[in-house]
Amino acid sequence: MGCAKSKDATDSPEKSLKNESVRKSQNALYVKDPTSNSRLKNRNSFNLHIISPSEGNEEASVIALYDYEGIHDGDLSFKKGDKLKIIQESGEWWNARNLGTGEEGFIPSNYVAKDNTLETQDWFFKGVSRKDAERHLLASGNKQGSYMIRDSETTKGSYSLSVRDHDPSMGDTVKHYKIRTLDNGGFYISPRITFTSLEELVNHYKKQGDGLCQKLTTSCISQKPQKPWEKDAWEIPRESLKLDKKLGAGQFGEVWMATYNKHTKVAVKTMKPGTMSVEAFLDEANIMKTLQHDKLVRLNAVVTKEEPIYIITEFMAKGSLLDFLKTDEGNKLQLPKLIDFSAQIAEGMAFIESRNYIHRDLRAANILVSQTLVCKIADFGLARIIEDNEYTAREGAKFPIKWTAPEAINFGSFTIKSDVWSFGILLMETITYGRTPYPGRCSTARHPIAFCPSLIPPAPSSAALLSANTPQNPGTLYFNPCPLLAHLQVAPEGLPLSPHHLP
Incomplete structure (x- = not known):
């Protein structure tokens, strides 16, 4: 699943010192990817270095940003810093030649950046928002003085410097500085000293703070991006999956941690036989496949040739937000991080709204948390595209009573505003570290629509x-x-x- 650009941060302006003096698998059955003809923009703010190789040159030269060890026949392995020539662009997998070894093969497009561009610098993070910059810099592994340069959200074509700082009363924080441009192409933060390039600017502030909150130390740690799923591997053979560990059970069946083709860790959601038709299940899967955002769990593939049907998604190491908040690690989270979790979920829900969808089952149990504490919205089992601005539930459907808006309970009609109500209940779950809403009421989580009106707690x-x-x-x-x-x-x-x- 993949996501929308979040609203530009405007609450606290950036500081300025101007006033100072065709990948293929051997085993997979290939069918048409439901998004292969889509014109969706890539809205993943964490896919920092995706480039277009065909801008002006038939064969573009790129630099490897990370090590990549080939895992399929036809893959091209490479090391960080290797120079490659793009032969053909094919979705998320490109055919390339290593200029050092002469070998050819497929490479993941988000592991490389166009040569002679800022994207090849460790300290440059393309397309990262102010809020995501703070999440990156405050992540474990970074220290005081860790920094990045990113595109400015407020001024197109300009840049911002983000630096990790420490305040005795506030703890670790991130300070932001506008990098202003000169008419002759130079750059400056303080007008008393200018630079001909961003590299020169970085080198200067690494030697001395010179008015910044900290002297620059090391560039922000950049997590290796998730490898793209195999091209057109939509319907995959059941034998390619090894179910390793049962993680829980949901509305449609069980959820497992699994390994795909002996090399890729995934999550597998099974569907109980008879729960719904294959056609209805594939409708759900096709909806999930078209929703691409970095705050939504990404759907990779399905197994539908026989029951039980499998739906394969990206694996989220820390499980559901509800369970995570009850762990020792979750219990130690401070309020700013809980607010950040809520903001991440809001970003994903804003994207769902922008695509004219409704979720209908938004709650902490359906939010998954990654190893780096990124929250993603999951379980679109009840999501349906809106027609005439509302979706009317079919008779006999079940839904989570405690998270459902009163008008949806009374009339069975759902709108985007119903999700806003559910989001409010989710906020209560988050701020109370996973407490059950309305304790003592409705001990059963899900109820038939016909029984719901009598269960609405009084305001x-x-x-x-x-x-x-x-x-x-x-x-x-x-x-x-x-x-x-x-x-x-x-x-x-x-x-x-x-x-x-x-x-």
Whole structure:
């Protein structure tokens, strides 16, 4: 699954010092990829270095950004820094020749960058937003002074410098600086010193801070991108999958960690026989395949020739957000990170809305977390394209009562606004580290539509909200935000929020 450009950050302006003085598998059965004729833009903000090889030259020269060890017949292995010639562009896999060894084969397009461009520099991150820059720099492995240069979100054709800093009261933070351009093509952050190139600018601030929050140390660690899925490997043979570990069960069956063709770790969702028709299942899969965003779990392939049917997606190492928040690692997360999780989910949902879809089952159990703490929206089993601005559920359908908007429960009609309601309940799950919403009500998570109206909890009064969960009134229905808000007014940043801080 793949994602939309998030809203440009405008809450805190960047600092300026201007006032200072055709890949193929041997075993797969190839059928047409549902997105092969799509004109969708690649909206993955984490695919930092995807390029077009055919701009002006019949054969483009590229530089390898990462090591790649071929895993299929026909792959071309290479090392970081190798120079390659692109022979033919074919989707996400390109045919190339290594200019050092003379060998030819297929390479993943997101592992290379066009020669003699900024993308070949370790410190340049193309297409990364301000918020994603902060996520990268605050990730483990980076330290004070770690930095990156990225495209400016506010001024097209300009750049920004992002630097990891440390504040005794706020902890680790990221500072942003505008890199301004001169009419003659030069660059500067402070007008008292200018540079002919970005490389010269970086080298200067690596020697001395000269007004920055920190002297530049090392470039931000760049995670090796996920290899593209095999071209046209949509319907794959069941024998190519080895189910390694059962991860859980869902509406359609079980979820497994599996290995594809002995080399690629994936997640496999099985469908219980008789749950729905193959045609309906493929409808779901085709919807998932067309939704490409870095905050949505990506669908790779399906197995539908016989039951149980498999749906193969990218593997998310830390499992569901609901389970992760209850682990020791999740319990230690501070409020800013929980807010960041919520922002990531909002990015994915904004993309779904932009594509005129609804999710209908948005909750923490259907958000998956990666090894690098990236949240992605999963389980589109109830998602359907909207017709006439709403989707009316079929009679007898089941859905999560505690996350469903009252108008959807009463009338069985769902809109984008229904997902907004569910997102609000998800926020409650996140801020309370996975607590069940409306405790004591509706112990069963899913109910037939016909039974739902009688299960809607009454809306609380303002007084009830303010007095709920006090020591004198423990275990009441609603979470009382007042103690937390009072604490936030004293310490708005770096609050060591954990379950024992909650009322």
